[in-house]
Amino acid sequence: MSWFSRLRNWQTDQANGIGIRADYHDSEDDNFASGINLAINVAGGNVPTANLPMGGFKHTGAADGSARTDYATLGQVQVAASSYAVDSVGADAYAITLAPAIAAYTTGQVFRFYPATANTGAATLAVNGLAAKSIKKHKDVDLSDNDIKIGQIVEVVYDGTNMQMLSPLYGVVTQNGAATFGADAGASDSYAVTLSPAPAVYVTGMSIYVKINTANTGAATINCNSLGAKTIKKRYNSDLATGDLIANQIINLVYDGTNFQLTSVYGSVGDNINSTITQAAHGFVAGDILRFNGTIYVKAQADSAANAQAIGIVSAVVDVDNFTITLSGKVTGLVGLTAGVVYFLSPLTAGLLTSTEPTGASQISKLLFIADSTTSGYFINSRGRPILSAASQSDQETGTSTIVYVSPAVQQSHPSSPKGWVFANASGGIQSSYNVTSVTDVGTGEINVNWDVDFSSTNYAVGVTVKTDNAYFGRVADAAFAAGLTKGYCTSLAPALADPSSWSFFAFGDQ
Amino acid sequence: MRIAYTRPEDGRVLVVDGASIPALKKNPKNEFLTDDEYKNLIWADVPDDAISPVEIPESLDLTYREFRNAWKQDGNNITHDLEKVKDIQIERTESALKPIMQALSENLLEAIISGNNGEQASIMAKKDRLRNDVNALKALVPQSIEQIKAATPILGGI
Numbered sequence: 001m002s003w004f005s006r007l008r009n010w011q012t013d014q015a016n017g018i019g020i021r022a023d024y025h026d027s028e029d030d031n032f033a034s035g036i037n038l039a040i041n042v043a044g045g046n047v048p049t050a051n052l053p054m055g056g057f058k059h060t061g062a063a064d065g066s067a068r069t070d071y072a073t074l075g076q077v078q079v080a081a082s083s084y085a086v087d088s089v090g091a092d093a094y095a096i097t098l099a100p101a102i103a104a105y106t107t108g109q110v111f112r113f114y115p116a117t118a119n120t121g122a123a124t125l126a127v128n129g130l131a132a133k134s135i136k137k138h139k140d141v142d143l144s145d146n147d148i149k150i151g152q153i154v155e156v157v158y159d160g161t162n163m164q165m166l167s168p169l170y171g172v173v174t175q176n177g178a179a180t181f182g183a184d185a186g187a188s189d190s191y192a193v194t195l196s197p198a199p200a201v202y203v204t205g206m207s208i209y210v211k212i213n214t215a216n217t218g219a220a221t222i223n224c225n226s227l228g229a230k231t232i233k234k235r236y237n238s239d240l241a242t243g244d245l246i247a248n249q250i251i252n253l254v255y256d257g258t259n260f261q262l263t264s265v266y267g268s269v270g271d272n273i274n275s276t277i278t279q280a281a282h283g284f285v286a287g288d289i290l291r292f293n294g295t296i297y298v299k300a301q302a303d304s305a306a307n308a309q310a311i312g313i314v315s316a317v318v319d320v321d322n323f324t325i326t327l328s329g330k331v332t333g334l335v336g337l338t339a340g341v342v343y344f345l346s347p348l349t350a351g352l353l354t355s356t357e358p359t360g361a362s363q364i365s366k367l368l369f370i371a372d373s374t375t376s377g378y379f380i381n382s383r384g385r386p387i388l389s390a391a392s393q394s395d396q397e398t399g400t401s402t403i404v405y406v407s408p409a410v411q412q413s414h415p416s417s418p419k420g421w422v423f424a425n426a427s428g429g430i431q432s433s434y435n436v437t438s439v440t441d442v443g444t445g446e447i448n449v450n451w452d453v454d455f456s457s458t459n460y461a462v463g464v465t466v467k468t469d470n471a472y473f474g475r476v477a478d479a480a481f482a483a484g485l486t487k488g489y490c491t492s493l494a495p496a497l498a499d500p501s502s503w504s505f506f507a508f509g510d511q
Numbered sequence: 512m513r514i515a516y517t518r519p520e521d522g523r524v525l526v527v528d529g530a531s532i533p534a535l536k537k538n539p540k541n542e543f544l545t546d547d548e549y550k551n552l553i554w555a556d557v558p559d560d561a562i563s564p565v566e567i568p569e570s571l572d573l574t575y576r577e578f579r580n581a582w583k584q585d586g587n588n589i590t591h592d593l594e595k596v597k598d599i600q601i602e603r604t605e606s607a608l609k610p611i612m613q614a615l616s617e618n619l620l621e622a623i624i625s626g627n628n629g630e631q632a633s634i635m636a637k638k639d640r641l642r643n644d645v646n647a648l649k650a651l652v653p654q655s656i657e658q659i660k661a662a663t664p665i666l667g668g669i
Contacts, residue, residue: 409539427573428528435538438556441526444579450527450556452538494606499576 004035068100084112084153091117093132094125094154101128107160112153119148125156125163136162137169141197144169181209181250182224188214190229191222198225204257209250216245222253222260231259234266235316235324241332241376272329272379275312280321287334288314288351289368290325297325299351308345308364308384331379337371344368345384361389362403397510413511419460420451421506426499436505445472445490445497449505454484460509464488466500474503512553513569516561517584524582524589525561526573529553578656593653601648604663608641611665615641641665 007028018024040046065072072082085096096113111127122142124132135156137143147169148154156163182193193210208224219239221229232253234240244266245251253260279297284290291300291309300310312325315333337343343353347363358365366384371377391404396413412419412435420435428441440448458481466474470492477487486505492498512529532549535541544552557564567587581595615638622630648662 409542422530424528426576428526430528430530430534433530433534436530437535437552438527438529440556441528441573441579443523443525444576452530452535452552453540496606499579 004031004038007031066100068103070100080112083110084114086114087116089116089126092119092121092123094123094135095127095129095132096125097128102130105130105133105158107158109158110155111158111163112155115148115150115152115154118146118150119143120145123148133158134162135165137165138197139164144196180207181211183211184213186213186223189216189218189220191220191232192224192226193222194225199227202227202230202255204255206255208253208255208260210253211250212245212247215243215247216240217242220245230255232262233259234262236261236318238316238333240266272315272331273327274315274324275327276318276322276324278322282321282323284314284317284323284351286314286317287353289345289353290314290351300345301350302345302347302358302364302366302384304362305364305384305386307350308366310345310366310368310381312381313369313379326379328379328381330376331369332376334375334377337374337377339371339373341371342367342369343371343377359387361387363387415508415510418506418508419453419455419511420449422449422504424503424505426501426503428503431502439503442487443497444499445492447488447503448480449486449488451484451486451507453511455507456483456510458483460507462486462505462507465504466490467502467504468498468500470498470500472498472500474500512550513567513571514553514557514564515567515584515587515589516557516564518558519560519562522583523580524584526567526589527553527556529556591656593655593659596656597648597651597653597659600659600663601645604645604648604665607665608645612638612641 008024013019013024037046040048059071062071062073064070064076076082082098082100085098087094087096089095094113094115096111098111102109105127111125113125119135121144123135125135126132135143135148135154137147140162143165147165148167152167155166157166158164179195179197182195184191184193186192191210191212193208195208199206202224208222210222218241220232222232223229232240232245234244237259240262244262249264251262251264251266254263255261277297282297284297284299289300289310290297290313291307291311292298301307312327313331314323315326315331316324318324338355341355343355344357345364345366345368346352346354347358347360348354353369357367364384364386367380367382369377369379388403388405390407391401391410393410393413395401395404396406396410397415399414399416406414411417418434420433422433422436422439423431424433424439424447425431428439428447430436430439433439435452436449437452438450440450442448460483462476464474464476464486466472468490472490472492475489475491477489480487486507488503488505490498490500490503514527514529515524516527517524529549529552532544532546535549535552536544541548541552554564563584565584565587567589571587571589573589578591578596578599581591581593581599582589583592583595615634619631619634619638622628622634644663644665648659651659651662653659
């Protein structure tokens with residue numbers, strides 16, 4: 001750094017007795033001239049010979065730069081004229097002219113242009129008459145139709161070979177979806193799609209859309225760009241069932257690191273009502289019939305009304321702590337079924353179905369499932385019907401049970417029921433009766449009633465009445481009273497035996 | 512089904528009238544009762560010592576019971592033992608005459624006390640006539656129920 005300083009001090013010279021000397025003035029003037037020549041000329045006549053530190057100051061009032069070696073003003077930077085231009089050529093061979101013109105492409109150079117036409121496939125860009133460079137998307141992929149839209153400001157960066165397009169790909173992203181969508185070209189259950197650009201590998205979280213060509217007939221796979229077939233799962237980890245995918249359906253699949261999980265509504269999902277339950281170490285398997293005990297889910301069993309309160313069937317086990325329960329409708333993925341067979345809740349084994357309707361005492365007949373194949377069917381939560389046992393004679397005679405039903409065959413065994421009765425005419429002709437084999441006409445005013453099932457002893461109650469307009473009365477003979485026979489007399493006031501119009505006997509007691 | 516038999520101790524005819532099969536089938540133990548079982552069931556009500564037990568036809572009318580205890584068996588028919596009918600009629604007559612004779616005796620005592628000889632003779636004659644009627648009945652060789660009944664006008668007038 002050079003600083004100007006004078007050579008002489010005229011007052012000091014005067015004080016020292018030095019007079020005016022031409023040589024001193026010449027050297028001082030030469031020193032002035034040297035100092036002036038070190039300063040920048042405001043007219044541009046002098047130029048720096050080294051970098052100019054500005055000491056924290058700036059150039060103001062500068063004109064816009066026009067040559068590549070000129071300063072750019074902030075205004076110029078905002079206008080970006082040096083990197084932006086309107087395309088002047090046309091589709092697929094875009095050309096722009098920047099000012100100042102670039103002399104050559106440099107890696108990292110950014111260009112922006114306003115396309116006058118949309119592209120129709122691979123395209124190029126030429127800047128300031130330099131060689132046209134291919135415009136690529138996704139690093140090195142040629143453009144597809146309409147990746148560049150008319151009027152869209154396109155930004156590209158020169159990578160040393162091509163112009164990589166940074167602007168959103170109008171056609172790919174917004175319209176054709178080719179990066180994530182493909183029409184299946186594989187066979188049923190072995191689906192295949194080709195995405196563009198092709199994914200290099202499967203990545204967890206990768207989401208694709210597939211238009212199904214043929215309905216599936218069971219477990220199915222998807223293969224993207226020949227990266228390898230991956231199983232399609234529904235409900236996290238369940239294989240597909242027949243008809244889950246139908247022809248022409250567009251499905252969404254998300255790769256979970258192992259399989260592609262189906263997130264779309266699939267064929268049979270609309271036919272049922274499901275609920276996903278979280279219960280630590282639940283221990284259930286698909287097909288288990290469950291009930292809720294007030295705290296947790298447990299296996300239902302038709303051995304009591306409480307245990308038979310089934311609410312659904314386990315249709316999928318997500319993991320040890322989670323499962324899906326189907327509350328009604330179609331269930332798939334089961335085993336050991338017979339199409340057309342009706343299944344009931346098992347009274348013998350908790351959680352199981354049985355094709356044999358429970359008939360045991362205190363069991364519950366609860367229809368739950370109708371199979372339509374060996375692996376699927378419909379869950380129908382019908383109301384359970386308690387199986388009541390018929391009361392035995394002993395039950396009736398004890399007369400205290402509240403869990404058995406009284407059948408016509410034993411109702412008469414209850415202590416409150418008459419064990420036999422008969423209505424007979426004067427000669428013992430039976431008009432109606434119960435538990436009476438015969439009536440014996442013994443004589444005038446005397447008949448025997450022969451009970452069919454005898455009483456267990458003579459400790460039974462029996463009554464006899466007679467129908468008559470005379471002053472007769474009926475009575476039971478004491479002498480002939482037996483467990484299987486009751487003798488009745490009809491006596492007048494004479495007294496003498498006499499025939500009434502008819503007889504009625506009725507007896508209560510233990511048989 | 513009816514079965515008639517004769518009781519050995521007094522020779523009286525008893526008639527067992529069986530309940531119908533439908534009625535018996537209402538009893539649980541007879542739910543599937545066959546015809547043979549039905550017959551056996553009714554026959555079981557006939558005592559082992561019964562004399563001449565026999566099934567009698569349903570058409571046999573047994574509603575006439577005026578002399579019920581005089582029935583006798585005649586094959587599978589039931590008729591009347593006329594001696595028993597006469598005995599029954601004698602018993603009934605004597606039973607009927609008993610209060611009449613007692614009243615006549617009281618009237619006779621009053622006639623004796625009052626010294627009414629004519630009344631005494633009239634009462635004595637009436638009592639003799641009644642005794643004679645009974646004696647005549649006892650002496651009767653019965654031919655028919657109608658004959659027996661005709662021989663006891665007092666019962667007809669009672």
